[in-house]
Amino acid sequence: MRPIQMVDTKTQYQKIKPVVDSAVLQVMESSAFINGKAVQDFTTNLSTYLDVKHTIPCANGTDALQIAMMALGLQPGDEVITPSFTYIATTEVIALLRLTPVFVEVDPQTFCMDPVALEKAMTLKTKAIVPVHLYGHAAPMEEIMATAKKHNLFVIEDNAQSIGCDYIFPDGTKRKTGTIGQIGTTSFYPSKNLGAFGDGGAIFTDDDELAHKMKMIVNHGQSKKYYHDVVGCNSRLDTIQAAILDIKLKHLDEYIVARRKAADFYDKAFTGHPKIITPYRASYSHHVFHQYTLVLEGIDRDGMNQFLTDNKIPSMIYYPVPGHRQKMFDQFNVASQKMPVTDWLTERVISLPMHTELDEEQLNFITTKVLEFINK
């Protein structure tokens, strides 16, 4: 059996190596490392794939969130509502910009922002909502957009884990996650569903004015060369990464199929087990399985983690500490906030290996070992 990895970017690369290598070489020979042709090509192709008007490339997914928030012209003290159960980048940039993060609960099934908790968190200072499409599953965007409209708020979708996910509306029409709110953001970190060979990120919007502003912000607030209208930053996707991403974008749908196939295998082995809750798939969301995350009831999770490690099966806890209990947010006095669902998940989730290269032998071994531990 091939060694089991949490994410196997190496085998994935081997399958497209000649095309990738030649594209990278081409960039090196052209010497157009910054804003080369591949950046424009990839950006255009990604806009087409997502069916969004503007894609603004940037250096990483954290910058993407920061730039999105900068573009909205929020003022220090303005409140931004976001789930506590997410990767730290989502909430960190809120505090970095001297805005106030307001943490809300997630839904116990989807692990995404709970629309009822969102409505309850509204204050006169609320200016924006940042839902996260966690683990590859869409947040309930219809409810979130309705609440945003009612209170006149901006929505920035953190789509770092769910690029390619279809949101399916009741009438059957589909839209890609990250293109439903005013702004969407993503990350091309190597382990993400569309991963570069280094860092990268992008921002999406249909709004011309916001797009114009964000294009300035990523480039030192520049309107024309050496004329700087707003305070910005330096956040670019480099040409080599864009060239690689442009190739991988062509494979994204097939990568999603491979992830869903692995998820189906896991589901078949675990569904119905009294101690295991398998990932929920809401009818509105075409899950792209960035992670395959189980909720374990009445099981020694650390013991299982160790047992799997002993059997050379990696597993991860995403995330062991929820946002509102992170030390960095002490100044906001949120650690004592009651978050029963978030706490429940934090104590029980475990993510199994999930990537495009898992074969049946590996999946069979993983599921057998997981069940062996749980049933013993």
Ligand SMILES: *Cc1c(COP(=O)(O)O)cnc(C)c1O
């Ligand atoms: C990965 C990730 C980010 C940040 O992306 P980077 O490219 O690592 O900066 C933001 N939000 C979520 C939910 C993520 O998973």
